[in-house]
Amino acid sequence: MSYQETMSPKERVMNALAGKLVDRTPAVNPTNVATVELMDLVDAPFPYACQDGEMAARLAATGYTELGFDSVSPYFSIIQESSALGCEMQWEEKDNWPTVRMYNPIWKSADDVKIPAGILEHRDMKAITDSIRMLKDELGDEVAIIGKTMGPWTLAYHVFGVESFLLGTVDNPDETKRALEKLKEISVLFGQAQIDAGADALTFPDHATGDLVSGEYYKEFLQDIHTEMVDALEAPLILHICGKTIDRMPYIAKTGMASFHFDSKNDPQAAMDAVNGGITLVGNINNPETLYARGPEEVRQEVYKCLEAGIQMIGPECAVPLATKIENLMEIPLAIKDWTAERHG
């Protein structure tokens, strides 16, 4: 290797999030890289690793210690807040993510939205803040700790049910906006608790995905709220939306968020063109085909394609399938290092 790494993983990630120079492109996992193999390795299986801070920290640390990523992320699912709000849960086993049972939603209208007192002490929210505190103690000087707080759109799916929430956006958009305004307080509360616990950055998933809503929907219902989050939360924010999102990227680029975590359904160069320097990008190695079903060589080709487009941080497009082979995940940082060495050679 003919180039020298001059930054710690943490410095590398924080610089990339701030749009500053880096010694090489960081390998980042804004969602998470937990797999069954890693759960077995450190004896921290689902669903317990989603309920207990110590197990969550142990499993998250493997993203750095075993896979060589520059960040760790201890929030593995998208359900911690919804569970604390009282949604009915399907906890599953170690080979499946926990989910919210959405056929029996807890709320019907914006008036129902209430944040229970002491919600941060609920087991499933405390697991995340506890894990961040432990990771901060163990790895806080070396590696970037990325927390995660759900945006109001995702929370709305869970508490109202996807169908009834989306129908409401057509029938009564003012009511939808009122609900989002109230739900965003949960995003801020949990996000700030994670920052206070030691999170260096926060992923902000808000699943206004390409297959469910249009770019104009994003502009009407979410752009302002996401812009507001930048001031409300005192850490760099990484917005995460799955699916085709090129049509909303120009709006996303105006929110002031630090980065957008994008899906492999969007070409890296087309995404760079769409945001036009307004926001950094992180992604977008394909999960179901490449990381899950192919081998290191195909992973490497996708990493190179992202690097050539100028994507600022490289990682899987979303939470990886739990049966993903770890050699495929390890290939992401390795490919970045080789590509950088060749360019400096």
Ligand SMILES: [Zn+2]
């Ligand atoms: Zn996703």
